[in-house]
Amino acid sequence: MKTSFQPQRRVLLAMALAASALLPAAHAQTWPSKPLRVIVNFPPGGAADQLARAIGVPLAEVLGQPVVVENRGGANGNIGGEAVAKAPADGYTLLMSSGGMVSVNPHLYPKMAFDPIKDLVPVAAAARVLVFLEVKPTLPVNNIKEFLAYIKANPGKLSFGSPGNGSSPHLATEMMKVQTNTFAVHVPYRGAAPAMQDLLGGQLDFMFDPGIGLQHVKAGKLKLLAVGSSKRSPLFPDVPTLDEAGLKGFDADTWFGFYAPAGTPPEVVSRLNREINKILGTQAVKDRILAIGGIPAPMSPSDFNMRASIDGARFGALIRARNIKAD
Template sequence: MDRKTFLHCALGALAAGGAWPAFAAYPDKPITLIVPYAPGGMGTTFGNIVSEALSPALGERVVVDYKPGANGALGAGYVAKAAPDGYTLLMSVNSTMAINPHLYTKLPFDPLKDFVPVSMIFTNANVLVVNASSPVRSVKDLVAYAKENPGKVNYGSAGNGSTPHLSGEMFRQLTGAPVVHVPYRGSGPAIVDLLAGQLDFLFVDTSVLTQVRAGKLRALAVTGRKRLGVAPELPTMEEEGVKGFRVDTWYSLCAPAGTPPEAVKRLNTEIARMLADPAVRQRMRDVGVDPAEDTSAAYLRRTIEDDSARWKKFIQAAGIRLD
C-alpha cells in the first residue's frame, strides 16, 4: 500500500468513527536475496531453490541479486547496511560469517551484531577436481605432481578466505605440496578457467558434479568428514591419506539486525515448510547437498559461533592474513 492510499484509508476510517487501520502483513512487496558471489556454483543453486520455493509461499517474489567481492564481504556489508524491514536478505555461508572475521582486521560488518539469523538451509562439502585431460588421477598423484613441479602447480578458489581457498591451504600444509593459490570472484569463473586448462586443480562446491558427470572434469575426493550421498564413489581426503583434512560448508539465510521479529518468524516458518517438502529435499540431494535438519534461528547462531571458534584456531596457527 503506497502512502497516498494509506492516508486515504486512514482518514476514511477515522471519519467513520473506526479504528486506525493496521499495516499490511509481511511481506507486501518483493524481497531481494543478496548472493555475495558471482553467478554460478552453489550460490546460484541456493538462490534458485530459495526463490522458487519461497516466492509462492510468501505471496511475493524473492528476487536474487548477485553482489560479489572480497569473499562475500561486499555483499554482506551491503545487507548489513540495508533497511531492517525484512525485504533485503543475505545468503550467508561459513566463509562470510565464521571465517572472514579472522582473516581481515577490518570488515564492513560484524557477523553477530549486524545480522539476525533466520535459518540454516543446507550443508555440503567441497570436491577436489582436475581437468579431465590431466594426468593426475588421485590425490597421491596430485601431491607427487606438485612436488615435482614446485611453484608451478596452481589452484583456484571462490575468493580469498573462502572454504575452497582454505581447503587448498589445508592441502598445502598437510601434504607439503608447494601449490599456488589463484583467487577468483566466485566459483563460476574458477570452474571456467579449470575447464579451459588455466588451472591445475580446484576445490569447489558440489555443483561441479555436473561437469564431472559430463566427462569434462575428474573428481578426486571430497573434503567433508564423510562421503557424499550423491557421489558415494568419491573418497574423503582422509581416506586418501591426508590425515586431519576436513572442510564442511553451510548455507543459510540472515537478515539485517533490527529486522522485525514477525518478519523473521514468517521467513523461518516458510523455510521449515520448504525443507519438509520431499521434492525440495530431493532437489537438494540431486546437487549433492544435505537439507538442514534444524531450521531454528538459535541453531544457526550456535553454528556461526562454533564454526568461528574452530576456524580461528586454524587461521591463527596457519598465520593467514588477507589485509
C-alpha cells in the same frame, strides 16, 4: 488546571504504550505486503546463487509475494553483507551467504564496514555445502593417492583456483597443504564460476569445487578424486574422503543460509525459518541441492548461529597459522 489534566495524560500515555507493544504483532500479521529482496553476496552461478534461486521460487509461492534475487559479489561476501546489514530491519531484505562471511571474514579483514555478528541475525540454514577435489583431465593422476604423490613430487608446479582468499575452497586447499606438507600456487578469482571455467579450460590444475562443477565431472570433462567432507557424498558414494586418504580429521564443509538485518522482528524471522525449513524438505528442492553436491540443512536460527561460531574457531586458527590475508 495542571492537575486536572494529569489523569487524562496518564490514560493517553497508557494507550500509547499499549499501541506500541502491539506494533510487532501487527507487523507480523501484515508481513509480507510487498516483494522480498534476497541479496546474494557472490556472483551468479556459484553455490550461494543457486541455493537462493532454488529456495526463492517456492518461498515466493508460500508467502504470496515475489522474491527477487540480486547478486552483489565482492570482498569475499562483504559487499553484499554490508548492504543487508545497513538495510531496513523490516523483513523485506535478506542475505544468502556462505557461513564464511560470518565465521571467516572477521579473521581476514582487520577492519570491516559492519560487524556480521552484531549487525545481522541468522534466519535459516539452507545447506551443508561440500567441496570436491577435482583436477583437469590431462593431469596424470587417477585417484587421490596418486594426486598427493604427484603434488608432493612437483612443489610449486601446480596451480589451483578458488573464489577468493579465505573462501571455503581456498581454506580446504590450505588444510590439505598443511597436512601433506605440499605447495601449490593459489589463483584467487571473484567467484567460483570463473575459477571453474579456467579449470575446464586447463589454465588451472585442480580446485576444491563447491559443487558447481559436478555436471562436468559426470560429463567426463573433470576428474573427481576426493571429497573434503567428514563423510562421503551421497551423490558420489564411491569417491573417498580426504580423511580416508590419510588426512585425519579433514573437514572443509561450510553452511550456507539466510540472514537478515539486526532488529528484524522475531516473528518474521520465525516465520521465515519455518517456511524455509519446510521448503528444504520438499523433494524438488532436495534434488536441486543434491545436484550441486550439497546436503539440505534445516535448523533453528540458534543452531545455525552456533555452527558459525564453531567454524569461526577452527577456520580462524588455520588463517592465523597460514597467515592468510584478504585479497
